[in-house]
Amino acid sequence: MKKNILKGLFTLAIASSVILGFSYQRADAVPLIVSFEGSVSTAPVELAPAFTVGDNVSGSFIIESSTSDSDADPNLGLYIGPTDFNFLFGSYAATAAGGSPGDSVLVRNLAFDSYGVNAVRPVGSDVNGYFLTNLGLYLQDSTGTVFNTDALPTSLNLGDFDIAEATLTFQHGTLPSQNVIATVSSIQVQAVPEPGTLLLLGSGLAGLAFFRRRLRA
Ligand SMILES: [Ca+2]
Numbered sequence: 001m002k003k004n005i006l007k008g009l010f011t012l013a014i015a016s017s018v019i020l021g022f023s024y025q026r027a028d029a030v031p032l033i034v035s036f037e038g039s040v041s042t043a044p045v046e047l048a049p050a051f052t053v054g055d056n057v058s059g060s061f062i063i064e065s066s067t068s069d070s071d072a073d074p075n076l077g078l079y080i081g082p083t084d085f086n087f088l089f090g091s092y093a094a095t096a097a098g099g100s101p102g103d104s105v106l107v108r109n110l111a112f113d114s115y116g117v118n119a120v121r122p123v124g125s126d127v128n129g130y131f132l133t134n135l136g137l138y139l140q141d142s143t144g145t146v147f148n149t150d151a152l153p154t155s156l157n158l159g160d161f162d163i164a165e166a167t168l169t170f171q172h173g174t175l176p177s178q179n180v181i182a183t184v185s186s187i188q189v190q191a192v193p194e195p196g197t198l199l200l201l202g203s204g205l206a207g208l209a210f211f212r213r214r215l216r217a
């Protein structure tokens with residue numbers, strides 16, 4: 001009898017933690033982390049020897065799924081405010097806090113579709129007198145079929161795009177700017193677990209452990 005009550009409570013604990021977890025996800029904006037990997041395909045001699053073709057590249061940034069589109073055009077989505085940019089090209093690390101008007105995601109649903117991200121105030125070391133001015137990620141589907149709207153995508157499949165590049169842009173006075181370009185070989189969009197979700201998950205697991213112990217006793 002006592003065991004049955006405990007079993008009931010055990011089930012209730014699982015059900016409530018699942019329900020709480022789901023309702024939390026639905027009620028709040030979900031931060032999405034976009035991360036990618038690739039390798040350097042263009043390394044300007046002006047920046048040698050800091051970058052070499054073939055260097056491993058990785059990067060990420062975060063954007064809220066609820067970020068609103070500030071472009072009235074129904075086929076152009078301009079989303080301000082990606083944050084926490086981290087790009088690594090070989091051993092060269094660049095970051096950007098993001099969140100300012102120039103830091104954007106632009107989604108185009110036109111003759112070709114594209115997804116472009118820029119961070120305009122990056123932090124990274126100078127290279128041969130050149131300073132870092134931009135972090136970029138650009139995906140293009142020349143067939144124009146990957147997006148049907150200008151909505152912020154919550155998933156990205158690299159195979160849908162014929163151009164997929166990450167770029168570091170450097171400037172030195174009035175000299176032409178120099179781009180270090182990486183070909184992207186993988187990309188993913190994932191929800192970042194919120195502290196609240198983790199807390200619920202944690203308390204749910206603690207409850208399970210408690211009931212499991214009671215059942216065994
Ligand atoms: Ca729009």
Ligand SMILES: [Ca+2]
Pocket residue numbers: 109110112113144145146147148149
């Ligand atoms: Ca389209």
